[in-house]
Amino acid sequence: MFGAIEAGGTKFVVAVGHINGPDEPPRIIDRAVIPTREPEETLADVLDFFRRQSEKRQEALAALGVASFGPLDLDPESPTYGAITTTPKLAWRGFPLKKRLEAALTVPVAIDTDVAGAALAEATYGAAAGERDVVYFTVGTGVGVGVLSGGRIVHGIGHPEFGHLRVRRLPGDDFPGICPYHGDCLEGLASGPAIRARAGRPAEALSPDDPAWAPVADALAEAVTAVVLLLAPAKVILGGGVMKQRHLFPCIREGVRAKLGGYVAYPALMPGPEGLDAYIVPPGLGDDAGLIGAFELARRALAR
Amino acid sequence: MFGAIEAGGTKFVVAVGHINGPDEPPRIIDRAVIPTREPEETLADVLDFFRRQSEKRQEALAALGVASFGPLDLDPESPTYGAITTTPKLAWRGFPLKKRLEAALTVPVAIDTDVAGAALAEATYGAAAGERDVVYFTVGTGVGVGVLSGGRIVHGIGHPEFGHLRVRRLPGDDFPGICPYHGDCLEGLASGPAIRARAGRPAEALSPDDPAWAPVADALAEAVTAVVLLLAPAKVILGGGVMKQRHLFPCIREGVRAKLGGYVAYPALMPGPEGLDAYIVPPGLGDDAGLIGAFELARRALAR
Numbered sequence: 167m168f169g170a171i172e173a174g175g176t177k178f179v180v181a182v183g184h185i186n187g188p189d190e191p192p193r194i195i196d197r198a199v200i201p202t203r204e205p206e207e208t209l210a211d212v213l214d215f216f217r218r219q220s221e222k223r224q225e226a227l228a229a230l231g232v233a234s235f236g237p238l239d240l241d242p243e244s245p246t247y248g249a250i251t252t253t254p255k256l257a258w259r260g261f262p263l264k265k266r267l268e269a270a271l272t273v274p275v276a277i278d279t280d281v282a283g284a285a286l287a288e289a290t291y292g293a294a295a296g297e298r299d300v301v302y303f304t305v306g307t308g309v310g311v312g313v314l315s316g317g318r319i320v321h322g323i324g325h326p327e328f329g330h331l332r333v334r335r336l337p338g339d340d341f342p343g344i345c346p347y348h349g350d351c352l353e354g355l356a357s358g359p360a361i362r363a364r365a366g367r368p369a370e371a372l373s374p375d376d377p378a379w380a381p382v383a384d385a386l387a388e389a390v391t392a393v394v395l396l397l398a399p400a401k402v403i404l405g406g407g408v409m410k411q412r413h414l415f416p417c418i419r420e421g422v423r424a425k426l427g428g429y430v431a432y433p434a435l436m437p438g439p440e441g442l443d444a445y446i447v448p449p450g451l452g453d454d455a456g457l458i459g460a461f462e463l464a465r466r467a468l469a470r
Numbered sequence: 471m472f473g474a475i476e477a478g479g480t481k482f483v484v485a486v487g488h489i490n491g492p493d494e495p496p497r498i499i500d501r502a503v504i505p506t507r508e509p510e511e512t513l514a515d516v517l518d519f520f521r522r523q524s525e526k527r528q529e530a531l532a533a534l535g536v537a538s539f540g541p542l543d544l545d546p547e548s549p550t551y552g553a554i555t556t557t558p559k560l561a562w563r564g565f566p567l568k569k570r571l572e573a574a575l576t577v578p579v580a581i582d583t584d585v586a587g588a589a590l591a592e593a594t595y596g597a598a599a600g601e602r603d604v605v606y607f608t609v610g611t612g613v614g615v616g617v618l619s620g621g622r623i624v625h626g627i628g629h630p631e632f633g634h635l636r637v638r639r640l641p642g643d644d645f646p647g648i649c650p651y652h653g654d655c656l657e658g659l660a661s662g663p664a665i666r667a668r669a670g671r672p673a674e675a676l677s678p679d680d681p682a683w684a685p686v687a688d689a690l691a692e693a694v695t696a697v698v699l700l701l702a703p704a705k706v707i708l709g710g711g712v713m714k715q716r717h718l719f720p721c722i723r724e725g726v727r728a729k730l731g732g733y734v735a736y737p738a739l740m741p742g743p744e745g746l747d748a749y750i751v752p753p754g755l756g757d758d759a760g761l762i763g764a765f766e767l768a769r770r771a772l773a774r
Contacts, residue, residue: 178621245613254736262676271690284563299625299626299627311700313700313701315619315620315622315624315626316619316620316622316624318619318620318622320619320620320701321603321702322603322701322702322703322704323603323702323703323704323736323738324702324734324736325702326699326700326702327699327702327733327734328696328699328700330699330730330733330734331696331699331700332638332695332696332729333638334637334638334639335638340740341549346734347731347732348733376540387664388636392632392635392636392696392700393700395630395631395632395635396615396617396618396629396630396632396635396696396697396700397624397626397630397700398625398626398627398629398630399626399627399632400626400627425636426634427651427652428651429631429634429652430628430631430634431556432627432628434627
């Protein structure tokens with residue numbers, strides 16, 4: 167039995183399940199939602215869930231995967247590997263999430279970002295099943311990006327922070343953006359709060375022909391174009407609350423086509439159902455992507 | 471004995487050498503420069519070099535590595551794997567370089583882009599020796615980018631074309647750029663011909679305080695910032711003819727610092743000798759990086 171945690175700033179989703187093979191998503195046996203409070207309080211409830219599940223089912227955990235909010239220290243050589251680092255949630259700053267879980271449950275624990283988990287899940291069972299080069303954007307309260315290259319989650323000295331890309335601005339658009347660090351970076355232009363600040367109403371309340379959408383789609387198209395030029399992934403997945411506005415997809419695809427200007431002429435980047443319509447896509451696993459990614463992290467931890 | 475080819479648009483550099491281990495660059499026994507003409511003519515001279523070397527030294531080639539101009543088809547599943555694709559050099563378009571070399575020399579042949587070869591060489595023996603996450607820019611007639619992630623050369627459905635990144639423009643700069651596809655993409659602003667078009671004189675003739683440099687450094691800083699935000703490599707290497715202007719380095723480092731705006735606060739990204747001065751660096755292997763990368767490709771081909 168594997169354990170999975172999707173650790174978010176407002177809730178921890180915890181689950182146990184079985185993994186039968188690479189062609190079938192994990193079968194979730196039970197799950198619970200734990201509100202995120204102080205670290206010790208939250209962790210106590212998390213541990214309680216896994217201990218009760220093991221007892222109830224008379225089955226030990228084989229490994230645990232965690233897809234977590236961040237930023238995280240993901241350098242395996244670092245003394246603080248698996249800890250949460252400079253989060254604005256002060257009580258969680260420096261909290262050694264991986265180490266504490268390992269010490270308490272005595273199983274292998276694999277941790278990565280929530281969005282890397284979602285990328286991994288989508289590339290294993292979802293919209294990019296079977297692909298080894300995948301980029302996943304989540305566009306919601308913020309903009310997060312997870313990257314898979316050759317089947318491996320990409321980190322260097324840190325994990326991607328591509329939500330802060332300085333996109334080229336749409337000519338004539340002088341909205342200053344809302345990122346406290348950069349103003350008009352991708353997140354400062356295309357996140358839910360940015361759309362609300364621009365339009366004066368939340369994204370969900372805007373009609374598809376509201377003029378506030380054009381600069382949002384353009385900023386996302388800039389970021390996807392940059393990803394295509396640097397990594398040429400097999401698939402780009404756009405998820406998160408903002409992307410539930412499905413009318414954004416055709417605008418972003420057309421933006422990417424125009425911005426590439428015919429330079430990288432792979433069939434996948436041509437307009438149409440076998441090209442960009444299948445290349446820039448919504449997630450296949452819906453809201454469970456992070457949790458399923460956590461199971462996949464657990465499976466890989468055991469396989470190592 | 472290993473063979474190596476650095477295949478360029480004006481010349482092919484061919485060499486044979488021995489590789490003693492990972493801590494020591496390949497020992498080059500002999501090399502030659504062959505001018506690039508029509509494919510058949512050029513290939514005949516290349517094959518002649520390797521055959522003569524084998525005879526003369528009574529030693530067979532174990533494997534051959536090729537770091538080539540492109541674009542290349544690098545999809546191992548493609549029927550045209552290892553061929554040159556849409557190059558403006560019409561006679562070379564579609565030329566199956568890898569297959570022809572394999573058929574003629576009957577040794578394993580590994581091929582990748584010239585700039586991926588340079589990245590690999592620098593990460594094995596050069597300015598980023600021992601690092602597994604490295605991005606190499608070559609800034610010359612064009613701008614090429616090679617990416618190593620987890621020690622592996624990154625390709626997705628194609629190889630990086632990040633020279634065509636649509637960088638955010640320096641405010642007030644209205645130079646239209648010279649890229650035939652995009653005008654003011656990175657290559658359209660920062661390549662040698664772009665600098666010449668802007669300044670009216672070649673880059674080598676400009677003094678370090680010429681005002682033409684500021685937008686060049688800024689465009690390169692935009693691209694390096696994007697790379698840091700997406701991949702967070704352990705090292706960024708800037709090579710090629712334009713980067714022989716060493717005064718560009720401090721400007722690019724300062725640009726990256728300012729553009730990150732304190733958001734990703736790793737020690738490597740702080741100003742100073744242990745931070746950005748050691749993070750954004752010139753190549754360590756000089757003009758031999760491509761050729762040494764070709765040897766490393768050959769070594770890896772044999773190890774597989």
